[in-house]
Amino acid sequence: MKRLIVALAVVLFGCFQMGLPSRLSVFSLTPNYLLVLLAIVAIFSDRKGGAIVGFFCGAIEGSLVGINLTHYIASRVITGFILGWMNDLKLQRSVLLAVLTTVGGTLAAQVILMFIAPPPEIIPFLGATIKTAMYNGVIAIPVYVLARPIAELRV
Amino acid sequence: MNVRRNRISPDWLTLIVLLALGAILGRAQSSARLVGREDFVSRIFVGVLSPGAHIFGSAADALNDFSRGIFSARRLERENEMLKKELRALSVYNDTVALLRNDLDSQRKLIDMPSLGKTKVYADVIGFYAEENRILISAGTEKGLHQGLAVVSGDGLVGTIQSSDKGFSVVTLISSPKPAIGALLSARNPPSAGLIHGDGGQILTLQFGDPQAAVDSGDLVVTSGFSEYIPRGIVIGKVIQKIENLESGQLVAKVYPSVAIGRLHEVVILK
Structure with a gap:
């Protein structure tokens, strides 16, 4: 059941990623919905689950961008794996943790991507990454609030 | 015990498999791009996501328009009023421009008008008396004007000089019953x-x-x-x-x- 919900969420956030970022940009800040989903799912998952969700998030993003599919998949898989691994630290789940995880996850995923597929201009890329991470941190709050009851279902 | 310690954990194995799969898919994407096509993974994802993205995009646009309409109503109303005023001012300006253009055309005609064997003396209309069929012009005896001379504009005959004095002349318009x-x-x-x-x-x-x-x-x-x-x-x-x-x-x-x-x-x- 939970896997099905996560699969639907991946499709839903893929739709968001394809149709919304330019429409919901604020002061040239654009969110990355798939990275928000990856971070929130990883909070309630483990290394394996995080890596699998990361794989699909990366595949969708790479497909939408049209290039660097391998790099997107690799960066998201590694990020999901690391975020899932953090569950071993047994941190108290909270909105703050969700925000920090999302911001950190976004930065980590994009920095990994930057190393394996270097963009033409590093500084602007990092600037855009920081802005996206901040926007993602805001979006993570409602997503976490909605995801928490679903994650606690006993099915 | 040694055998157990060397075994790769399932999580790490999953990571490696997913990365390998990513490399394969990336290669497929690159190959497809080389022949100018989309790879099958991109085709599937884009095909599946497009309808939903379109719906969410349209919904976001509608929501954006709606909220903008509510929050910007006052400003839009003010702008509308201001634009209406500007439109009215522009209309008056256009009328003025049309009048000035007519004046300019008239001046050009006056300058281009043939002298018909006479000497042309230019003068301004300084008085207009419609009831008496008379106008007053700003040239008189100092320019050699006298009774009976033809007064014309770029469009044709205006009238004849009735009387002349220093600095001005009275012109009888052609609309006057006399003279014929x-x-x-x-x-x-x-x-x-x-x-x-x-x-x-x-x-x-x-x-x-x-x-x-x-x-x-x-x-x-x-x-x-x-x-x-x-x-x-x-x-x-x-x-x-x-x-x-x-x-x-x-x-x-x-x-x-x-x-x-x-x-x-x-x-x-x-x-």
Whole structure:
């Protein structure tokens, strides 16, 4: 059941990623919905689950961008794996943790991507990454609030 | 124990498999791009996500428009009012531009107008007395003007000088009942000639000397030149009606003048 919900969420956030970022940009800040989903799912998952969700998030993003599919998949898989691994630290789940995880996850995923597929201009890329991470941190709050009851279902 | 320690954990194995799968898919994408096509993974994802993305995109646009409409209503109303005012101001400006353009055309016509063997003296209209069929112009005896000279604009005959003094002259308009001015229909051969005068209104009356004269609506009426001071060929107007009086044997034509007196600013006196 939970896997099905996560699969639907991946499709839903893929739709968001394809149709919304330019429409919901604020002061040239654009969110990355798939990275928000990856971070929130990883909070309630483990290394394996995080890596699998990361794989699909990366595949969708790479497909939408049209290039660097391998790099997107690799960066998201590694990020999901690391975020899932953090569950071993047994941190108290909270909105703050969700925000920090999302911001950190976004930065980590994009920095990994930057190393394996270097963009033409590093500084602007990092600037855009920081802005996206901040926007993602805001979006993570409602997503976490909605995801928490679903994650606690006993099915 | 050693065998257990060396075994790769399932999580790490998953990571490696997913990375390998990613590399394979990336290679497929690169190969497809080389032949100018989309790879199958991209086709699937884009195909699956497009309808949903379109729906969410449209919904976001609608929501954005709605919220903008609510929060910007006051500002839009103010802008609307301001634009309406600007439109009204622009309309007045356009009218002014049209009037100035007419003035400019009139000036050009005055400058280009042939002198008809006379000397041209330019003057401004400084007074207009519609009831008396008179105008006052800003040139007088100091420029050699005197009674009887033809006063014209770019469109045609305005009238004749009634009296002149230093610095100004009084002009009797062609709409005045007196004096009558010699006129003819330039397009007729032989030209039908007569005397033209006003009736106090806008329309002029041309009384032909010959009751059998050829005349029709649309004929151009010009000065006859049978006067010492008014040369031949100055446009007066166009025939709009022919009236035959069988009892008195008279033939007259009603003529619409070519000069709009109310819009005159400058005139030329043919000296």
